[in-house]
Amino acid sequence: MNSNVCCWADYVYQYTECDSTGSRWRVAIPLRPGSCSFLPPPNRGTDCSFSCPAGMYLEMSTQQCTPCAAGSYSLGSGLRFDQWDAIPAGFTSMASFLDTSPSGEDIQTCNSSSWTPQGVYLESNRDECTVSLVYAVHLEKQGSVSFTYQYPDNNIFFEFYVQNEQCQEMAQNDDQKWIKVTSNGEWGTHTVNLKTGTNILYWRTTGILVGGKKVKPVLLKNIQIEGVAYTSECFPCRPGWFNEAPGSSTCQPCPSNTYSMKGSSSCTPCPENYYSHEGWAKCRVRPPCSEKDFFQIHTACDSEGKTQVVYRWLEPKICIENITGAVKLPTTGQREPCPPCNPGYYNSNDSTCLPCPPGSQSDGTYVCKKCPAGTEPVLGYEYKWWNVLPPNMKTSCFNVGNSNCDDMNGWEVAGDHIRSGAGSSDNDYLILSLHVPGFKVPASLSGMTGGEFGRITFEFETLCTADCELYFMMDVNRKSTTVVESWEGSKVRQTYSHVMTKNASVTYTWAFQRTNHAQDTQTDVWSVHPTLIYNCSFTHTEHNRTLIFDFSAMSNVASLTIGPSFTSKGTKYLHLFNISLCGNEGRRAAECTDNVTDVSNKDSQSDSTQFISSVDSFICQSTIIPADGRGFRQAISSQSISLAETFLGVTVDTVFDGVNAKPDLFPENTRDIPDINFYYRSNQPTASCEKGRSSVITVRCNPDMSERGELSVPSSCPAGTCDGCTFHFLWESTGACPRCTEDDYHHIEGVCKGGIQEIIYMWNEPKVCTKGVSLPPRGSAHCEAIALWLKVGVGGGAFVAVLLISLTCYFWKKNKRLEYKYSRLVMSANKECELPAADSCALDEGEEQDDDVVYAKKPTLLGKLRSIANKVCFFESVQLNSSQSDQWVLG
Numbered sequence: 001m002n003s004n005v006c007c008w009a010d011y012v013y014q015y016t017e018c019d020s021t022g023s024r025w026r027v028a029i030p031l032r033p034g035s036c037s038f039l040p041p042p043n044r045g046t047d048c049s050f051s052c053p054a055g056m057y058l059e060m061s062t063q064q065c066t067p068c069a070a071g072s073y074s075l076g077s078g079l080r081f082d083q084w085d086a087i088p089a090g091f092t093s094m095a096s097f098l099d100t101s102p103s104g105e106d107i108q109t110c111n112s113s114s115w116t117p118q119g120v121y122l123e124s125n126r127d128e129c130t131v132s133l134v135y136a137v138h139l140e141k142q143g144s145v146s147f148t149y150q151y152p153d154n155n156i157f158f159e160f161y162v163q164n165e166q167c168q169e170m171a172q173n174d175d176q177k178w179i180k181v182t183s184n185g186e187w188g189t190h191t192v193n194l195k196t197g198t199n200i201l202y203w204r205t206t207g208i209l210v211g212g213k214k215v216k217p218v219l220l221k222n223i224q225i226e227g228v229a230y231t232s233e234c235f236p237c238r239p240g241w242f243n244e245a246p247g248s249s250t251c252q253p254c255p256s257n258t259y260s261m262k263g264s265s266s267c268t269p270c271p272e273n274y275y276s277h278e279g280w281a282k283c284r285v286r287p288p289c290s291e292k293d294f295f296q297i298h299t300a301c302d303s304e305g306k307t308q309v310v311y312r313w314l315e316p317k318i319c320i321e322n323i324t325g326a327v328k329l330p331t332t333g334q335r336e337p338c339p340p341c342n343p344g345y346y347n348s349n350d351s352t353c354l355p356c357p358p359g360s361q362s363d364g365t366y367v368c369k370k371c372p373a374g375t376e377p378v379l380g381y382e383y384k385w386w387n388v389l390p391p392n393m394k395t396s397c398f399n400v401g402n403s404n405c406d407d408m409n410g411w412e413v414a415g416d417h418i419r420s421g422a423g424s425s426d427n428d429y430l431i432l433s434l435h436v437p438g439f440k441v442p443a444s445l446s447g448m449t450g451g452e453f454g455r456i457t458f459e460f461e462t463l464c465t466a467d468c469e470l471y472f473m474m475d476v477n478r479k480s481t482t483v484v485e486s487w488e489g490s491k492v493r494q495t496y497s498h499v500m501t502k503n504a505s506v507t508y509t510w511a512f513q514r515t516n517h518a519q520d521t522q523t524d525v526w527s528v529h530p531t532l533i534y535n536c537s538f539t540h541t542e543h544n545r546t547l548i549f550d551f552s553a554m555s556n557v558a559s560l561t562i563g564p565s566f567t568s569k570g571t572k573y574l575h576l577f578n579i580s581l582c583g584n585e586g587r588r589a590a591e592c593t594d595n596v597t598d599v600s601n602k603d604s605q606s607d608s609t610q611f612i613s614s615v616d617s618f619i620c621q622s623t624i625i626p627a628d629g630r631g632f633r634q635a636i637s638s639q640s641i642s643l644a645e646t647f648l649g650v651t652v653d654t655v656f657d658g659v660n661a662k663p664d665l666f667p668e669n670t671r672d673i674p675d676i677n678f679y680y681r682s683n684q685p686t687a688s689c690e691k692g693r694s695s696v697i698t699v700r701c702n703p704d705m706s707e708r709g710e711l712s713v714p715s716s717c718p719a720g721t722c723d724g725c726t727f728h729f730l731w732e733s734t735g736a737c738p739r740c741t742e743d744d745y746h747h748i749e750g751v752c753k754g755g756i757q758e759i760i761y762m763w764n765e766p767k768v769c770t771k772g773v774s775l776p777p778r779g780s781a782h783c784e785a786i787a788l789w790l791k792v793g794v795g796g797g798a799f800v801a802v803l804l805i806s807l808t809c810y811f812w813k814k815n816k817r818l819e820y821k822y823s824r825l826v827m828s829a830n831k832e833c834e835l836p837a838a839d840s841c842a843l844d845e846g847e848e849q850d851d852d853v854v855y856a857k858k859p860t861l862l863g864k865l866r867s868i869a870n871k872v873c874f875f876e877s878v879q880l881n882s883s884q885s886d887q888w889v890l891g
Contacts, residue, residue: 006036013060018048018140026060048140051077051230054249058230067247068234070265075249078226079137083238084117092134095125115203115220124156124205124218128571133203133220139196143227146191147203151182152483153216154594155638157206160190165198183431183473183481183509186398187221194227208625208638209567236263239281253279256316275318288326289319295412295421296330298387301338301351307387309333314421339385339415340364379440380454386413396431397421411510420512432510439503454500456508461493471511472496476504487684494683499588499616536582538650538676545743549676550771551699553707553735555582557590560711560729561624562718574624575719576637579711579729581678581697583618583647592620592640617642618680619695619727621720643727644680644695651677659694659726665714666698666730673701673738673768689725697729701737701768709733739772747776752783 011028018024026045030036045063052058052065054076059066068074081088095110110129115122125131151158158179162170172192182188207215237243237251242264254260254267259276270276270283296311311330313319320326341353341364348354356368361377364384371377383390395410410430412421420430439454462470469488475481484498500506538549558581563574580589593614621643625636652674654661661677669675678697685692702709712730713720721727744767750758759779763769 004036005038006030006040008061010036011039015045022048024048026063046230048229051140051228054078055247057234058232060232070246070248071243071263072234072236073243073248073251074231074234075224075226077141077228077230078143078224079228079231080225080235081223082120082221084122084221085119086117087115087122090135090137093131094134095129095131118219121150121219121221124158124220125207126156126215126217127207128209128567130204130206135201135223136198137194137201137225137228138198139194139225139227140229141227142196143194143225144191145194145199145201145223145225146189147220147224148187148189148222149179149182150187150219151179154181154483155208155215156218157204157208157636158218159202159204160192161202161204162192162194163200163202164195165200167200170195170199181482183471183475183511186481194225196227208571208623208636238262239264240279242267257283259283273320275316277316286318286320288323289313289321289329290327293317293319293327294329296414298413298415300388303351305338305347305351306335307338308335339387342384342390343382344380381434381436384416386415386418389413389418390434392436393432393434395433398429398431428513430512434508436506436508438505439500452499452501453503455497456500457495457497459493459495460487460491462487462489462491462512464490469513471509472498473509473511474498475507475509476502478505478507481507481509485684491685540652540674540676542674547673547738548772549736549738551581551735554699554709554731554733555580558708558711558731560713562713562720563624564626565719572626574626576622576624577643577711577720577729578620578622579697579731580618581699581731588616588618588645590618590620591616592622592642593637594622594640595637615640615642617682618644618647619697619729620644642682642684643693644682646681646683648679648681650679653677657681659696661696661698662726662728663698665716665722665728666712669700671701671766671768675700676736686725688723691725693725693727695727695729697731699736700730700732701734702732703734703737703767703770705733707733707735707770709735734770737768737770740769741773744769744772745775749781755782757781757783 006028010032011030013026014029016025016027024045025042027042028039030039046058050058052074055074056065056067056076057074058064073080081091087093093114095113110127110131113125113127113129113131115124115131115133117123122133145162147160149158159177160179161172161177164170176192179190180188203220205218209215237260239262240260241251241253242260243251244265254276256278257270257275258267259270259280259282260267261281273286274283275286276283294311294313296309298307299310301307310332313329321328338351341347341362343364344362345353345355345364346362346366346368353364356362356377359377360368360370362368381390381392389395389411397410410421411418411432418432420432436454460470462468467489469486470491471486472484473481474484485496536551536555538551540547540549558579560577560579561574562577564572565574566572576592578590578592583589591614619642621641622637623639625638627635648657648659654663654677656677656679659679659681661679663669663675676699678699680695680697682693682695683691709732712732714722714728714730716722717728720729740763745761745763748760748762750760757780759781761776761778763775
């Protein structure tokens with residue numbers, strides 16, 4: 001048995017679990033078992049609900065609340081985690097993959113996914129794995145948990161929920177579970193109430209990598225839990241922070257150009273030629289001054305209407321001027337005439353631009369003039385000149401790593417444009433905001449704008465030597481800021497517009513994450529524009545035939561879902577296309593919405609959800625993750641993009657404005673009606689499409705389809721595009737057939753009955769027209785049973801037939817007689833040609849003498865035969881020269 005008596009350094013006090021009466025015991029626990037003996041006996045501890053106030057801890061030996069020493073802090077009945085060099089004790093990072101592969105097998109590829117410590121914050125995973133940060137805490141009284149976070153990219157699901165010790169999820173409303181997206185560079189705070197007992201806290205993230213798009217991680221810091229019974233020790237201040245007074249509940253960051261170690265009660269100044277920013281744990285060598293260390297501003301117009309460029313060092317100044325290679329601060333520029341006021345403003349006596357009074361207008365170059373009778377001013381902001389920042393615009397700077405850059409100018413006015421400043425590091429987000437209290441559509445346009453209350457239009461250009469990104473965001477009614485559009489890398493000067501469909505207070509924000517060179521961005525126009533009316537019709541003429549197409553039946557937004565497809569880790573997803581062929585009165589009517597932060601079936605009509613990352617276009621695309629894959633209450637819609645912000649034109653040609661319809665991608669059109677091609681373009685460049693995306697909708701007449709018809713994509717390009725830049729769609733519909741005309745039907749005449757004849761009209765088959773002229777109703781006309789001309793024709797025909805028959809019989813009989821005469825003549829002939837033979841040339845008794853037709857001008861066949869017979873007798877009689885010749889002649 002060890003005879004050494006335990007001293008106070010050999011053991012620590014701990015409390016036992018609370019019993020049913022809320023009591024507990026204090027017991028001594030040796031630091032090294034068996035190292036000493038005779039520990040202090042157990043005694044009754046403080047009540048289980050006992051806790052110390054903030055800035056104090058429970059000193060277990062006396063069981064009394066004691067102030068924390070300088071350089072440390074305490075929350076009293078709470079816990080705070082603000083150092084993230086490593087994941088603190090008690091926290092666990094667990095990765096899993098909730099989907100299965102197409103074959104049904106689980107995919108285990110998430111072993112390397114976790115929340116990663118980054119010094120002052122935790123960084124979430126960026127892949128498709130589901131990673132949970134888990135912490136279990138026992139509360140002796142009702143409390144709460146709060147944490148600070150950045151959630152800039154809604155292509156990651158970010159949720160927070162609480163379970164009890166039986167792993168049952170506690171009741172939480174949707175706003176508590178689903179974390180709201182934050183603006184780039186801004187930190188948000190989320191607080192949830194906790195119940196007495198064991199609470200298991202989950203911070204869960206899941207990325208969406210469909211299409212290979214990179215996502216920005218969730219950042220988490222400053223987790224604070226209230227409601228624990230007590231704390232038996234104080235927490236030391238983290239490096240770069242200090243606390244000089246005992247009994248404090250917080251620590252403060254060290255000022256610029258100072259530093260501190262962990263648990264410091266004061267900060268140490270940096271050595272000469274070294275610097276630090278606020279909250280730094282060490283100092284760095286000051287670099288030589290360069291062009292990125294200063295910025296320019298334009299002074300306000302003086303009483304003479306002059307301004308000049310002034311250069312100033314970025315604050316806090318960290319560079320050195322008086323060493324080799326350093327640049328000097330440029331001298332102040334010459335005084336120059338101030339630019340004109342912006343439209344809607346006038347130049348006052350002190351050279352200040354003031355807004356025009358109500359009912360008047362100005363282009364900024366002259367005094368305000370009242371609008372003529374019967375007219376009204378078109379209200380709006382139009383900024384062309386940037387001598388000073390307009391009163392309703394602000395500029396600021398935020399840093400991801402919590403470094404303070406608020407003293408720096410985020411954006412700088414530069415005469416005819418405004419540009420982002422230099423910032424201090426690549427983590428800085430340079431912020432420019434414009435507040436608009438509301439909208440007012442002119443009375444002359446009321447009811448004609450198709451729901452459009454206003455429109456913001458701006459020109460911009462980015463010049464980046466490395467990675468950079470420009471965000472355009474919107475905050476409606478000061479509820480939540482959402483990203484409307486973003487651009488990565490260098491972009492040529494271009495224009496972007498966004499339509500407001502609700503009269504609300506809105507703040508527009510431009511956030512630029514800089515590189516090591518200043519960037520230029522110009523904002524030009526904010527105004528209300530009338531909507532152009534488009535009647536969704538088309539006329540085409542070919543082969544002397546005019547076809548008129550009316551696509552109004554296809555004008556409503558149509559949807560096409562393609563898939564499913566699977567990512568490399570097996571996540572199932574679909575492509576959803578919303579298509580507005582002609583828009584709504586010329587306005588882009590197709591809308592795609594990201595509901596990653598709204599998957600809990602909130603009221604879609606509420607202000608908080610009406611403006612969640614929606615894209616309006618003629619054609620837009622969303623990535624859909626079905627609800628059966630991730631355990632969510634509804635399908636997830638994300639990565640919404642616009643494929644067609646601009647309508648180029650409609651034609652039967654297969655190439656238009658540089659866009660090729662590629663008709664060979666679809667089955668051949670076997671009908672005489674030509675395909676109609678609608679051409680669109682999105683000027684937003686992408687990594688693979690420097691000139692932006694384009695789209696073609698081929699509309700084909702198909703009378704076998706309904707008016708809404710059916711959409712399809714090429715079988716060889718199942719995602720709708722073969723190159724990622726041009727999207728092709730085929731829309732077959734009866735509504736795509738031309739209007740019917742009189743050439744599209746014919747009539748059929750019925751049998752004449754009782755002097756009435758029925759007329760029936762029928763469409764030409766196959767029918768390839770719609771609407772237009774209607775088929776005429778059945779008609780009738782007077783008629784005769786046998787028409788007069790038919791009677792005359794029949795009588796004349798019968799007479800001619802009888803005459804032909806009679807003539808045929810007559811000539812047949814004559815021909816028979818001739819044959820008989822000829823045969824008799826031949827039979828009576830002899831060699832001596834005796835006189836009796838000559839009698840055969842005369843008429844027999846009883847024969848008719850009707851052959852005198854031989855004297856006709858044109859001999860008949862009978863006459864020719866008679867002539868031949870006479871010649872025979874003549875030659876025979878010439879041969880008789882006897883003495884009896886005279887007698888033959890005379891007789």
